[in-house]
Amino acid sequence: MPATKDEIAARFMELAFHFGYRRTAVEDVARELHISKKTVYEHFSSKDDLMRYALELTARRQRARVESMLTEPTALGRVQQVIGIALADVRAFYESRPSAEMAEPPAIQAQVNDLVFAPMVRDVLVQGVETNEFTVQEPDVTAAFVVAMGMEAVRMIRDDPSCHPEELLFESVRRLITG
DSSP states (O other): OOOOHHHHHHHHHHHHHHHOTTTOOHHHHHHHHTOOHHHHHHHOSSHHHHHHHHHHHHHHHHHHHHHHHOOOSSHHHHHHHHHHHHHHHHHHHHHTSOGGGOSSHHHHHHHHHHHHHHHHHHHHHHHHHHTTSOOOSOHHHHHHHHHHHHHHHHHHHHHOTTOOOHHHHHHHHHHHHHO
16 A cells, blocks of 8 residues: 555654754655655655655644643643643653764754744743733744744753753743743
């Protein structure tokens, strides 16, 4: 049975996370799935198109997974949970790969974060504004700041796996959003 568009994209993303985008070829995906390159190109016009779709698929799945884990009744509690989940995912990502493989995946992770965490944080910020928990004037801009602070925490974890910036990040975000 031929691979589906989602199966092709998911396998491509696995290989890109492991080997990096530049070193992952369409041929690798086809070989792994026992399909022809032609089958891949029936679904995707280019490697970049495949990457874009794979990122979107990963983002949708990741967002659904994270949202299913949110249990806090307050928007601030959900922000704290999102930070904890995101940084736990980052830590697991880096712990599962040797340092030699780290050159390209952080850029991919940043794109996934832009697709997953920025919109999720924005939605939680809007909920917090609606319930008067937060004093955020521009949810999109504030979400971008939160993601930027999160990316710095990611860099800290990448550079020093024993580092735990979760509390510092949450406190900084709390001050940003609660005034």
